[in-house]
Amino acid sequence: MHINWFPGHMAKAQRMIREQLKLVDVAIELLDARIPAASANPVIDEVVGDKPRVVVLNKADLAEPEGTERWLAFFRAAGREAIAVESLGGGGTKQLAARVEKAAAPMLAKLAAKGIRPRAVRAMILGIPNVGKSSLINRLLGTATVRTGDKPGVTRGQQWLKIGRNLELLDTPGVLWPKLEDQEAAFRLAITGAISDEVFDREKVVAVLLDMLRREYPDRLTARFNLTGPLPEDGLELLAQVGKRRGCLRGGGAVDYEKAGRIVLSEFRDGKLGRYTLDYPPE
8 A cells, every 4th residue: 555645736835835935924834633743744844944833733622632732742842832723612723823923922023123013923824735724714713714625635825814913824725745755654644634535545544544443442443333243353354344334235235345434534534433643752
């Protein structure tokens, strides 16, 4: 199983980000709280450089609380502002603007010392596809004026957005890096929805996911899909059991693996299989 995806519009997005970065004071980097390492784009690291940055662990309500706390401590120990935000309830959203203003304070102080009139902080939101940028912006705005979707690549252009009196946001498209060399990271990106379902073998990816869940969280699998007896060690056999329990059958009683795989991925991504943190910071 090899996963790789780099649509042409993402190469263009990288060029746009490089061109527009000089206009902003702070970079807001959105990471998926379930996979902070896998969802951290090294291209963003390179492009942002020394510019002040606020790290947002989005979808924290889908991640294990202990894992999120460890990641927040990791980033703060590295000298970065970091905050966790919930994708469903929006917890943490109101505190984000204050963190961004704090990160920009030294730069604004320098402008004031030069006699430049105070202005709103300008920030750029960066992150991989489907990490929740548009949904976060909608919460900050208090209205659904930005397109959102559960498919990577919904946001393709750039737009300035006014958040209150003291913050202006530049939204950007989601950007993956040109080559996914770490296939374990690619797998995590696939199961959380950062990579389009159309470019990887769903059956194989779901089989790997089920095998991981069988080894680490067997009780969750058994309870969610009403499975009985010892769970099969083969991921495809386990997928077949799930398919049978959910009525994913073709004519003659054959299991519809594609339909069963869609169910497993959907319920995993929606948190119906529990909260998971699949990446942990280095010790």
